[in-house]
């Protein structure tokens with residue numbers, strides 16, 4: 001649904017993975033998008049524009065000075081109508097131009113003219129991708145809010161192996177869909193302008209340079225909450241530990257590894273936040289000492305002293321002023337009793353309790369079974385639901401808590 005009647009400029013550059021862009025154009029058209037292809041001169045040397053013209057059902061823009069009869073220059077006309085500019089594949093060359101505001105052909109000129117989100121899917125030889133100038137340009141673009149579908153690793157067309165393969169068309173479609181969904185506000189805009197901080201995923205507590213303690217959190221619950229909150233109009237910031245799925249494209253995400261890093265990131269953002277939802281699973285303990293070299297095995301047992309990590313939820317409960325704080329209680333025994341105790345102990349406003357041993361609930365799963373407990377002892381038991389539906393139920397509850405506090 002996210003693609004229907006949306007105008008997408010598909011930039012195509014001179015990369016060897018260009019054929020995947022034909023498939024992408026076709027998939028976008030099938031999903032109802034209005035696709036306008038813009039090709040660079042070098043792209044034309046790899047694929048005939050006619051192929052894109054037939055697939056996209058629109059003329060392909062090649063040259064700004066030789067296009068259209070309208071009074072409006074073609075790059076401004078297209079840029080004004082676009083909901084998304086996706087450049088697939090994007091070469092090192094165009095990445096460099098974009099990062100430096102260079103506009104010397106149709107595509108790079110459109111890129112500096114659009115006021116819609118930009119999504120880039122890089123593909124190139126591994127050495128090109130690792131090149132420090134290319135990496136610097138990528139960082140520049142990321143810090144300016146350009147979205148990326150990161151390249152995958154594997155066999156490269158140039159005969160090398162490594163990172164640089166264009167990601168799959170499905171992944172690119174998913175990323176584009178997420179961006180388009182987040183720019184069309186859902187009908188329920190009950191979080192418009194509310195600043196929501198979400199934690200997701202597991203932390204890693206390093207024992208030595210190669211070993212760490214972690215947990216089974218997949219990040220899926222937190223990512224679903226971040227996506228749902230964005231669609232309900234919130235300004236979302238995600239603090240993510242490690243996850244088994246890619247973070248949602250189009251949401252401001254800070255990646256962290258350890259509980260201490262998650263603690264610092266959350267505390268730093270806390271004062272500028274209205275709602276915090278802690279779906280992440282920070283480790284309670286870390287090794288007392290990090291051994292800077294790999295620990296050698298010996299014949300005997302190894303005892304690893306652990307020390308407590310700071311308790312993020314507890315700290316927020318102590319420091320909160322106007323914020324609504326939501327904690328998760330992942331339990332294996334006495335679910336409701338333990339969750340209720342946690343609600344009081346952490347001084348949070350809502351506890352999402354889940355029995356992680358129940359079928360279809362907890363870590364890794366795409367579904368969850370949760371009970372929402374608030375400070376007025378109201379208890380809402382949700383049936384087995386997708387994590388996205390659970391996310392919406394939590395947010396509906398958050399809105400009602402905030403409304404009753406007004």
Ligand SMILES: Cc1cc2nc3c(=O)[nH]c(=O)nc-3n(C[C@H](O)[C@H](O)[C@H](O)COP(=O)(O)O)c2cc1C
Nearest residue numbers: 013014015016017040042043091092093094123124
């Ligand atoms: C056969 C061939 C394949 C290429 N594949 C890539 C590629 O995958 N990624 C890339 O960044 N450059 C690739 N290049 C180099 C670019 O085409 C070259 O940097 C060009 O100047 C890019 O122009 P454009 O960005 O305007 O399309 C390739 C060149 C050739 C000849």
